[in-house]
Structures are given as C-alpha cells and as structure tokens.
Amino acid sequence: MKPYMSKILQLLLVVAIVIGVNWSYDQYRGTGLSRVPQIGAGRLEAATPEDPSTSETEGDESSPNSENLRTEVTRKDYSVGAVENPGSVAPFIEDELMLYPTLTKGMRTPFDLWRYYGRGVSSFGSPILPMRFEQWLEFHRKQKPDLMSDVEAYMASRFDFSETPIIGEFMSGGKPIMEGPVARLPQSVSTYEELASMSPSEIKEQDLFPYKPLAHPLQSVAHMVFPDEWVKAHPEHKRIDLDMDFPSSYLPEFPPPMFLSTHKELGDVTNGREVTLDNYYEIFDGLLTPEQMEGLKELLRPSPTTWFNHTDHRITEKPSKGVACFDCHVNGHTNGAFELGPDSRPNMARLRTDTPTMRGNFNLMQLSSKRSIRSMDHFSEVEEYFDGDPGMQQAIGPRAAKREVTNRMGDMNSILDYPPAPKLNPLMRLIPELANESELRGEELFHGKAQCVKCHSGPAFVDDYMHDLRVERFYVGRPEGPIKTFPLRGIKDSPPYLHDGRCPTLHDTVEFFNLVLELNLTSQEKDDLVAYMLCL
Amino acid sequence: MEKKQTPNVASPTFLRYALGLVYFHFGILKFFPDLSPAEMLATQTVMSMTQHWMDASTALWCLAVLECAIGLGFIFNVLPRVTFVLFIGHMIGTFMPLFVLTEFTFKFAPFAPNVEGQYIFKNIVFLAAGWTVLLPNVFPRRVPRLVSTANTDESISKPANGAPMTDKRKVPSLRLQGHSLPV
Numbered sequence: 001m002k003p004y005m006s007k008i009l010q011l012l013l014v015v016a017i018v019i020g021v022n023w024s025y026d027q028y029r030g031t032g033l034s035r036v037p038q039i040g041a042g043r044l045e046a047a048t049p050e051d052p053s054t055s056e057t058e059g060d061e062s063s064p065n066s067e068n069l070r071t072e073v074t075r076k077d078y079s080v081g082a083v084e085n086p087g088s089v090a091p092f093i094e095d096e097l098m099l100y101p102t103l104t105k106g107m108r109t110p111f112d113l114w115r116y117y118g119r120g121v122s123s124f125g126s127p128i129l130p131m132r133f134e135q136w137l138e139f140h141r142k143q144k145p146d147l148m149s150d151v152e153a154y155m156a157s158r159f160d161f162s163e164t165p166i167i168g169e170f171m172s173g174g175k176p177i178m179e180g181p182v183a184r185l186p187q188s189v190s191t192y193e194e195l196a197s198m199s200p201s202e203i204k205e206q207d208l209f210p211y212k213p214l215a216h217p218l219q220s221v222a223h224m225v226f227p228d229e230w231v232k233a234h235p236e237h238k239r240i241d242l243d244m245d246f247p248s249s250y251l252p253e254f255p256p257p258m259f260l261s262t263h264k265e266l267g268d269v270t271n272g273r274e275v276t277l278d279n280y281y282e283i284f285d286g287l288l289t290p291e292q293m294e295g296l297k298e299l300l301r302p303s304p305t306t307w308f309n310h311t312d313h314r315i316t317e318k319p320s321k322g323v324a325c326f327d328c329h330v331n332g333h334t335n336g337a338f339e340l341g342p343d344s345r346p347n348m349a350r351l352r353t354d355t356p357t358m359r360g361n362f363n364l365m366q367l368s369s370k371r372s373i374r375s376m377d378h379f380s381e382v383e384e385y386f387d388g389d390p391g392m393q394q395a396i397g398p399r400a401a402k403r404e405v406t407n408r409m410g411d412m413n414s415i416l417d418y419p420p421a422p423k424l425n426p427l428m429r430l431i432p433e434l435a436n437e438s439e440l441r442g443e444e445l446f447h448g449k450a451q452c453v454k455c456h457s458g459p460a461f462v463d464d465y466m467h468d469l470r471v472e473r474f475y476v477g478r479p480e481g482p483i484k485t486f487p488l489r490g491i492k493d494s495p496p497y498l499h500d501g502r503c504p505t506l507h508d509t510v511e512f513f514n515l516v517l518e519l520n521l522t523s524q525e526k527d528d529l530v531a532y533m534l535c536l
Numbered sequence: 537m538e539k540k541q542t543p544n545v546a547s548p549t550f551l552r553y554a555l556g557l558v559y560f561h562f563g564i565l566k567f568f569p570d571l572s573p574a575e576m577l578a579t580q581t582v583m584s585m586t587q588h589w590m591d592a593s594t595a596l597w598c599l600a601v602l603e604c605a606i607g608l609g610f611i612f613n614v615l616p617r618v619t620f621v622l623f624i625g626h627m628i629g630t631f632m633p634l635f636v637l638t639e640f641t642f643k644f645a646p647f648a649p650n651v652e653g654q655y656i657f658k659n660i661v662f663l664a665a666g667w668t669v670l671l672p673n674v675f676p677r678r679v680p681r682l683v684s685t686a687n688t689d690e691s692i693s694k695p696a697n698g699a700p701m702t703d704k705r706k707v708p709s710l711r712l713q714g715h716s717l718p719v
Contacts, residue, residue, distance in 0.1 A: 010611050013553075017561050025568040035570045099569040101592030102576040104640075108583070110591060118570075135639040150588060 035118045035346075036099060096476045100348045103220050104130045106139060106241065108147060111154050113215035113348055114477035120346025125306065125387070127395030133312040140241040140315075151217045151245050158210075159504055160184055163249045169534055171493045172419035173268070175253035177534070178495070180505030182250075183210040192511050196520055200473040203515070209474040211512045214500045216352045218242050221315060222340045223307040223387075224323060229254040230335050233274070237308070237327070239315045244336075250504045251336030252357075252494055258331040261362065261417040263287055275331050276300060277324075288412070295412030298380075298405055299325040299332075304396040306387045311395050322396075325380070325409070328355040332416035334494055338501060342387050343370035351480060352500040360489055362414040365464040369484045369499040372466060376410035377403065418460075418490040423535040428459055428489075430535060442532025445525055450510075451517060452488075452529070461488035461536060469516050492534050506530045552610050552669045555662070560607025566600035569593065577633055577640070577652055584636040585629075602626055610666075616673035623666045630659045 029036040100118040103109065106129075110116065129136050155161070160183075165176035181192065186208045189195045195208060203209050216222045218241055226237045227244050233254075244251075257268030258275065270283060277300045284293060302308075304322040307315045314320060328337040334357045340350035353369055367373040373382065380401065393399075401409070423434045430443050446452045455463045466482035483499055497503040503512050510526045513519065521529070565572040572578070575596060582595035590598075606626060609619030633641050633656055634649075641653035649657055 007612075013557065014560060014608065014611060017557075017564055021561070021564045021568065021571070025571055028571065098591075098593045101579060102570065103580060103592075104576065107576075107580055108588060131639045132643075135642075139639040146587070 033121065035102070035121060037117070037119045097478060100346065105220055106130065106136065106143075106218075107220050108143070109215070109219040109348060111151075111215055111217065112212070113219055114213045114475075114480075116348065117478050118346065118348075120348075122391075123345045124391035125389040127311060127313045127392050129312055136312070137240060137317065144241055147218065147242055151242070155245050158184060158214075161247050161250065161504070163247065165249075166534075169492070171253050171256075172490070173253045173255075173257045173272070173493075176249070177492055178250050178505050180503075180507030181511045182504050183502075183508050183511070185210055192514070193523065196514055196518075200518075203474045204476065207475070209515070211471075211498075211502050211508070211515070212475050212477065213480065214352050214502045216338070216340055217245055219340070219348050219350075221307060222347055222350070223305070223315065224328060224337050224339045226327070226337045227251050227254065227335050230327075230330070230337065234327070236316065236318070236320055237323070238317075240317055241315050246336065246496065246501065246504070250495055252334050254330060254335050256331050256333040256335075256493065257419065258333070259359070259417040259419055260287070261415045264417065267420075270331055275326060288415075291408045291411045292415065294405075295408035295410065298401065298409050299329075299412060302327070303400060306389060306392050306396075309396040313392075313395060329358045332358045332413075334358075336496070336501075341368075341370045341499070342382075343368075349478075354496065354499065354501045356486065357490070357494050358413055358416050359493075360418045360460050360487060361416060363458075363460040363489075364462065364487065366466070366484055369486075370466075370481075372484070376413045377406045380406040380409035380413065419493060421489070421536055428461070430532070435535065436531070438528045438531040439535050440532075441525075442528035442530070445521070445529050446532055449525070450513070450519055450521060450529055452513070455485045456488045459489070461491075462486065471516055474515065488533060488536050491536055506533050548669060551665055552613065555666055555669060556607045556610030556612075558607070558662075559603050559610060563600050563603025563605075563607050566596050566603065569596070572596075574655075577637070577656075580640075581629065581633045581636055585632060610669070613673075616670055620666075620670045620674045623670065627659060627663045627666070630656060630662075 028034050097115060097117045100113075100116045101110065131139065162182065164179045166179045169177045171177060185192065185195065186206075188206070189208055195203065195210075198206075198208070216225070221241055224237075225239065225242065225244050226234070227246070227248055229248050229251075231238050231243075248254075255270065255272065255274035257272070258270045259267065260269055263269060266287075269287065273279065273283070275283060275296075277297070280296055280300055281293075284296060288296065302320075302322040302324040304310060304320075307313065308320040308323045310319040310321070326332070328335060328339075334355040336354065338352055338354045340347065341353040342350070344350050351370065356369070361367065361376055361379075365374065367376065367379045371382075373379045423430055423439070425431050430440060432440065435443075446456075455465070455467060457463055462485050464485070466484045468479075468482040470479070472479045486497075486499075491497075492506065495501075495504060495506075497506070497509040498512065503509040507526070507530055510521070510529050514521045514526065562572065562574070566575070566578070569575075578599050579592040579595045582599065583590055583592060586595075602622060603626065606619055606622050609615055609622070634653065638645050641649060641656060643650045643653075
C-alpha cells in the first residue's frame with residue numbers, strides 16, 4: 001500500500017469515530033438512560049415557529065394517528081406562545097451550567113451544586129450499597145477527615161464565624177444571638193452598601209454575590225445532619241460520613257423552650273428539658289388531651305429512614321432505630337439539623353433545607369418550603385417518610401403512620417405556640433412605651449421602604465404564599481424556583497435563615513433582601529430592621 | 537568482521553492501530569458528558585488524586601484530551617516519544633483506582649477485584665502492548681537486533697562449496713542482542 005493511501009485511511013478512521021460518537025450522543029441524550037435532559041435543544045425546537053406551508057404539507061403526508069396529533073398539538077401550543085411572548089419559553093442556558101458528576105453513594109459532591117443540572121437515571125432509590133458494609137465503613141473512615149477539613153475551609157471562605165454576640169439580646173431560652181453580617185464580601189468590594197449599588201447583572205458578571213445557596217456537604221448520601229450538641233446527647237445519630245458544618249453558636253438553642261397555646265401560663269412547659277419518650281408522660285400527663293398525648297408520643301417515636309435504620313444501608317456505625325420528628329424539631333422547635341428538601345429528583349437537584357420550627361404551625365395555611373402541603377395531618381404523614389422513596393420500603397418497612405395517627409400528631413402540632421413577644425400588641429404592632437427608637441424605626445421600615453410586610457404580614461408575619469425571588473439573577477446557577485415564605489414571629493430563635501441557612505444571622509438576612517429586592521437601605525436602616533425583628 | 541543487520545523490527549502495525557483506535561474512541565467519548573462508561577471511575581480518581589482541587593468536568597475533559605492525543609499518536613505513528621510518555625503516565629493513572637478507590641474496585645482486596653477492578657487489571661495487557669509498539673521508536677538502541685554469526689549475507693544464500701543449507705557450519709545462527717523486548 002502506498003504511504004499516502006495509508007495516511008488517508010488513518011484519517012478516515014479518525015473522522016469516522018468522531019462523526020459516529022457525535023451522532024450517538026445526539027441519539028442518546030434525552031433518552032431514559034441518559035442523565036442529559038433534552039431541555040436546551042427541545043425547547044429551542046419547540047420555540048421555533050413552524051413554516052405554515054411546511055406544516056400543512058407534512059400534515060397531508062403523514063397519517064393522522066394519535067401520536068402525530070399529540071406531537072403537533074404540543075408544538076403548536078409552544079410555537080404560539082413563543083411568537084406572542086418569547087420570554088415565556090426562554091431557552092435554558094445550558095452552557096453556563098455543568099452536568100451533575102457521575103458518582104455513586106458516598107462519593108463526594110461539589111460544594112457549589114447549584115452550578116450543575118441534569119436528570120437522574122431513576123426516580124427510585126435502592127437499599128443496596130455499592131460495596132460491602134465493612135468497606136463502606138472503611139471508605140468513610142478515610143474520606144471523612146479530608147471532607148470535613150474541606151467543608152470547614154469552604155464555610156470559612158463563605159462566612160466569618162467570629163461568634164460575636166449582640167449585646168443584651170438572647171433567644172427565648174437565654175442563648176446569645178450572634179451579630180452579623182458574617183457572610184464574607186468579595187475582595188473587590190469593601191462594603192455591603194457598595195455591593196448594593198451595583199445592578200444584579202453586574203454582581204453576576206463579576207461573581208460578587210455573597211449569598212449563593214448552600215449545598216449539602218455530601219449530597220450523594222445527604223440525609224439529616226445533626227448539630228454537634230444534639231449528637232453529644234444522642235450519639236446514636238453520629239454519622240460515619242460527615243458532621244455539622246455550622247458552629248453551634250449560630251444554631252438554635254438546645255434544648256429549646258416549649259410553649260403551648262393551651263397553657264400560656266406555664267411558659268416553658270419542659271423546664272429546660274428535652275422532651276423524650278422517657279419523660280413525655282411525666283411532663284404532659286394532665287396537661288394535654290388523650291389525642292394530643294398520643295400525637296406527641298408519635299412525634300417522639302423513631303422510625304427508620306433512608307440512612308438511619310437497621311439495615312446496612314445506613315450512615316451510623318451501629319444499626320439505628322431511626323429518627324423521630326422531635327429529633328430535628330426538638331421540643332416542637334428546631335435544633336438546626338438540615339436535610340434535603342424531599343421535593344425533587346435527582347438527589348443532587350434537591351435543595352438543602354434547614355429544619356423549620358413547628359411553633360405556630362396552627363397559623364400556617366402552607367407547610368414545607370417547596371411542597372405546599374396544606375394540612376398538618378398530611379405534613380405529619382409525609383414527614384414520617386422523609387425522602388418519600390418507595391424504593392427503600394422493602395428494606396426498612398412501609399409507612400407506619402396511618403391517617404388516624406397523623407391526625408393526632410396534627411392535634412399536638414396545633415398547640416405548639418410561639419415564644420412570648422412582650423413588645424407586641426394584639427395586632428402585632430410594637431407597643432411604643434416598651435420599644436426603643438431603633439425598634440420603632442425598624443417597624444416603620446418593615447411596613448414601608450423595606451417592603452417586608454408584602455410577604456410577612458398577619459399574626460404570624462407570613463402570607464402563606466410561595467415566592468420566586470429569582471435569586472439566580474445574581475449568580476450563575478440553576479434557578480431554585482418558588483419557596484414558601486417563612487413566618488417571622490419568634491424568628492430570633494431559629495437561625496440560620498433562608499431555607500438552606502445561607503444567612504447565618506438576622507443581619508445577613510437583611511443584607512440578602514436588601515440586595516435581592518434592590519432596596520438600597522442604609523446601614524442604620526438595616527440595624528433598625530434587625531432590632532425590630534428581635535422583638536417579634 | 538561481524539556485519540549487523542538493519543534493526544528494522546517494525547512495530548506490529550495491527551497492534552498499533554488497535555491501541556490507537558481504542559484510545560482515540562474512548563477518549564472522544566469523554567468529551568461528551570454522560571457518554572463514557574468509565575466516567576465515574578476516571579473522574580473520581582483524578583479528583584481524589586488532586587485532593588478535589590479539580591472538578592469532575594475538568595477532570596473528564598483533561599482525560600479526553602490525553603487519551604485522544606495518545607490515540608492519534610498510535611494511529612498516525614507520530615511523536616513516538618511524546619506518545620510514550622503520555623501513554624506511560626496514563627497507564628499509571630489507570631491503575632490508581634486500585635489504590636485510591638479501593639472500596640469501589642475490590643470485592644475483597646487485594647486478590648478479589650470486582651468488575652471495575654478487573655477492568656483496571658486488564659490494562660496490564662495494554663501496557664505490554666503499548667510498550668511493544670512504542671519502545672522500538674523511543675529507544676532504538678534497545679531494539680532487538682538480528683546479528684549474523686556468518687561473515688556475509690552471501691554466505692547465507694550462496695554456500696561456497698555447494699554444500700546443502702543444512703550444513704550447520706555454514707548456516708548462520710541468529711541471536712538477539714542488547715534488548716529487553718518481548719518480540
């Protein structure tokens with residue numbers, strides 16, 4: 001064979017491989033086995049108006065079976081929308097995001113998961129580990145130190161946890177409240193006011209936004225991460241794979257006081273104790289109705305979860321009885337444990353979610369940050385099986401709590417009261433004689449310039465709507481969509497703030513909304529707002 | 537005087553093409569996220585070795601470039617020394633999961649690999665094949681040389697006294713000299 005013929009054949013071989021792989025990828029992506037959704041191309045195609053003449057011709061030639069009709073109707077709807085309102089079907093900006101990394105249970109996940117997208121291979125989980133349990137233990141024994149070291153470094157790069165308290169301000173049980181803002185500003189910006197003077201697109205382009213989401217530090221496993229104080233008291237919840245990433249001083253007090261709407265005269269009915277299965281009867285017998293007592297018992301009864309259970313598919317060294325509602329919602333409040341919101345798949349798309357307080361749930365028309373649950377019974381029912389994964393049921397057992405039981409859990413849930421707010425009158429306005437000037441100015445701002453009241457209104461300071469703040473205007477990331485408004489009544493007791501805890505202090509929360517709502521508040525105004533929220 | 541024959545031991549062409557094809561094809565796959573079945577093992581290994589300084593997509597892209605470069609080197613038979621260095625580096629990398637992802641490559645270490653572990657162990661065949669193909673071009677002095685013990689080439693084809701070729705005194709014996717290659 002002549003040399004040049006050989007070279008031509010070699011070149012043809014290379015070109016054939018490139019074309020073949022490229023063709024295969026086009027065919028493969030978007031199929032059931034692919035993690036690459038066909039979003040970008042599909043939407044672009046759908047948003048492109050069809051040439052009417054071409055459509056008619058195609059319509060004449062094709063047989064009018066139901067599949068063709070269905071496709072045509074869908075495309076027609078999209079194309080009409082695209083022509084009349086192109087913004088409504090804006091193509092997904094695929095180039096800015098990365099596909100979720102391919103990994104399996106236990107493997108480390110990026111801390112900036114909001115920059116990724118993709119679909120899962122399946123919606124259903126499996127109770128099978130990718131290795132023997134002994135190997136699973138050994139793997140995490142090796143991985144955990146490095147992981148936690150990186151987590152600490154990452155959190156230190158995001159926040160300045162100087163643990164400086166606000167002088168004279170305490171949570172309802174007496175724990176000092178931390179001062180902020182503690183989110184670190186980028187080096188190129190010297191003050192939050194300077195940052196607030198920039199437009200969202202400028203902040204995004206220069207990557208300056210200090211309140212990007214927080215991801216679960218190990219999202220391939222995820223599940224509940226308990227605060228150090230809790231784990232000290234409940235070593236059965238010590239995880240083999242990771243620990244809490246927030247310092248205890250920036251978390252709610254443990255154990256928190258518990259207030260009952262039916263016994264306000266008693267104040268903290270627990271007298272500083274953590275309510276457990278061992279002591280609940282002693283504390284509450286004679287104070288609660290039989291239904292409430294049964295509901296409380298159920299709230300205290302552990303049930304197996306995806307990773308806290310008696311099987312090998314677990315993240316505790318020894319088999320676990322599971323987790324009770326009150327393990328995160330200690331004393332009907334929160335201990336600051338976080339998990340992933342059980343509202344989406346793949347697991348890496350799920351948002352990190354802090355435990356919200358159960359105090360004042362009787363006032364809420366909507367529960368859960370993303371799922372818009374409308375009743376406390378339903379809330380109790382679905383929370384029992386937190387990850388909502390039937391793929392796990394054969395291993396750890398089906399849902400045990402039936403409707404008659406969850407009703408009673410709801411009965412107990414509905415008497416968990418807010419902490420006292422002595423400076424508020426019955427209409428939830430400050431009593432001028434009890435409030436100082438800063439707090440009064442804060443109230444004025446709350447109802448005026450700062451626009452807080454537009455979402456935080458009524459007796460619980462919540463509108464019971466979900467709002468899409470479109471925070472992705474400020475950073476490159478996957479949109480998080482609408483999230484439920486959290487009530488502000490008793491808010492000083494439940495740091496950190498926002499659904500994922502990205503605002504460790506009330507000061508950070510004010511800075512966050514000052515940026516996101518483009519309020520241009522002054523430094524004094526922000527302090528006043530914080531002073532006001534400490535009264536709620 | 538001993539005359540050396542030309543050390544023209546050609547690389548096994550088919551083996552070279554086979555290596556190039558596999559490297560280039562599997563390398564190209566890595567340019568397309570979620571297409572390569574080795575994606576998880578490869579990216580996790582690189583990320584572990586870089587202390588997670590490198591993210592998965594960057595790791596995958598770097599591997600894709602590396603494997604395609606090696607593949608093209610094999611197919612076009614160009615830059616053998618560069619290809620050799622890249623190849624050896626890559627081969628070392630392919631064995632690293634056995635050490636950094638032990639739990640994911642063994643059923644029971646170190647003698648009971650799982651499917652992934654076997655997949656990696658088999659790379660030793662690749663290593664031998666690549667070594668065989670590339671080394672003659674990289675270290676020509678260490679190429680096996682066929683050396684005749686007879687004085688001239690003519691002595692092989694034309695026996696002086698018309699004796700039959702089976703005469704051991706006249707038939708040159710060939711021996712390999714100065715090499716370490718499996719030929």
